[in-house]
Amino acid sequence: MRIAWDEYPAAASFDELIAPGGSPRPGASALLEFLSALGPQELVTRQKAAEVAIRSMGITFTVYHEEGGSIDRAWPLDIIPRVIALDEWRRIEAGLRQRARALNMFIDDIYHAQRIVHDGIFPRAYLADSVNFRLQCVGIDPPQGIWAHICGSDLVRGADGTMYVLEDNLRVPSGVSYMLENRQVVKRVFPEVFEAAGILPVDDYPSQLYDMLRALAPAQLEHPEVVLLTPGIYNSAYFEHAYLAQQMGCELVEGGDLAVGDDDVVQMRTIDGWRRVDVIYRRIDDLFLDPEVFRSDSSLGVPGLMRAWRAGKVALANAPGAGVADDKLVYTFVPAMIRYYLDQEAILPNVPSYLCCEPQHCEYVLANLDTLVVKPTNESGGYGMLMGPQASELERTQFAQLVRQNPRNYIAQPVISLSTTPTLVDGGIEPRHLDLRPFILSGRQVQVTTGGLTRVAMRKGSLVVNSSQGGGSKDTWIVDTSVDHALARS
């Protein structure tokens, strides 16, 4: 039985694969034809094959339970890929590069002359209240002037087809390993289509990451020691830490493996004695990095690490303090930053935002809570938000109280009706909402992953894509449309 795409339920949202009327979007025709010929039953069979592959490849993420300890769950993947045409992707890629450049310049400026503050573009008061601004980082010159070496920006598409940046994750963004593994799995279950459809390969991210990290080594060493610092097996991203360490061929270390001597050199404890460490890809938040400087109760970090970093004896990626730009209030200034530092207009727009710390905005927000999403400025993972339209009257009243108590802590945005894509649900195909997280590496040059991690809300109508809250994922195809068209014609 063939799949009839014209019966695919059209929603008010933009669909990534199917235009109104059932015709394919650019780049999607070969895929839709392939899926259609496969039929729904075969699709279910292949979905099962993918789940078996995920189990046997051991692709998991960790959920922590009070009673059961940490539990490894199989990574959720929906096998129907999400497609972006190459020419659109080129524009997105350029937008992300531009953004990463401006953000790094902003961070470097904030920890030095603060020109952007003196020139009246970024208000001093916002900086003073920023929880991720680190006084300890003022005046430091990290290698190449780069602070956020690894950035994961979340993109969403609105009903009119516009691709917006929703947030920039500059602290310890995760998900890239799943992007790579999703491709491995989908190649296994859909080998036929990869031969023809003009799908760009996902780049060799671990090599790029390793080369970028290596180039940060303080001395010009031929074989600098690069390590990945993990909080350990209870962290929800532990799979990714182990995966990247393995792929890069570097040591996966915990805080207890490292020590800093009086000479400010970082060493790791091996069976053959102490060995010098030159570059640390740290997947631990700032506040847990060094109990001498930040939280003294942290057992995850390394006493003296900040001392070593400030002395230039070790490179940290991302640099401590980079999170100052990972703040939803700062986010609202990114288009202005791009104008200020690069003298360019932003290629990718922000979602329009209201700052609750601005009295006029705040008044508007409080009066329109039923149509807005209100977000805390320094949370991640989708926690602590108010989804106005879905909330009860009581929840809205309580949230209004929170906003009044601490307006600096909130911004509000109109609800973006996230775009949808065909997704396998109970043996049928239905539209589900999704977003996209590409990863941007900033070193001597700026590199963007080909596509990114597509996350999809598996519940009907839901806009929550986080895997910790029941979200799934998809392989992301960047398709060269010249090849795709030729294929569709033949």
Next chain:
Amino acid sequence: MLSRVADNLYWMARYLERTENLARLVDVSASLMLDLPQRLRPGWQPLVSITRNEEIYGEHARDYSEKSVVSFVVSAAKNPGSMLTSIARAREIARSVRDILPREVWEQINELYLYVAEHAAEAAAKRTRYAFLGHVTASTQTLTGMFEGIFSEGDALSFVTIGRNIERADMTSRIVDVRAAAMMAAVNAEELRPFETVLWMSVLRSLSGYQMYRLKTRARVYGPGVVRFLLAEENFPRACVCCLRRVEEVLHRLPNSQALLRRVARMRRAIAHTQFEALEQSDLHGFIDRLQLSLARTNDELARIYFVGHSAPVSTITAISA
């Protein structure tokens, strides 16, 4: 190699080996009960003695019934030496060194843990016990095969090998000690005499050593012969001397191992030169005590040279010798 990783690999191997040994112990104790007349059965208490958890057992149950003892040894979460605790610890540690373990090894450990957690109750019932224990033993043997077959030689494998053999030597010596004591000290020793062969055969079987014993000695099964075989047989993989030889072999490849090598060689010579036929039971007990103390010191020495500064899981051996 990172000290923490070496430490973890060592303990992972010990916990896996412990899981297998516990399965063997329960299996052979059960079959021994079936072989002896009821009034002569040693009961289930020796199982608790071998795992050296009498104190915790007191909180677990009042009597030494089959059901209480087996569930204590196999599935009790409160027993730090139970099979379930051991495999759970092995799995937790394996997760932390996942980046260097072959994927198949991690999956096998994970599946064994899930199996034990789900089926542990089957060990308590006579009818299902055999299949359950057989599966556990086969799974751990598969793991041993994987380490042999798909894991590159090097520091990582060295620490796995040391962990497995130290644990194995420790458990073999405990089994010999407890069973020999039970046999000699029995009040109705005279009555037990006709069944002595059966008892020693069960000891050999618990270590899969019966056939190898026959092939090696070509003699009937008798106490001092079995003790000699299990402690001093160069070529039987579960005999203490053989375990120590394997530890020595890999120690040669590790840095800073001279002092350890000397200690292990001393232990090996002491066992090889003992005349087991001439030992009284009390002498044997003293001998095994010293052997275990020396194993515990080896464990501490390993920690001092290679793992120091990292919190290691509680060592049962160290806890006892302290």
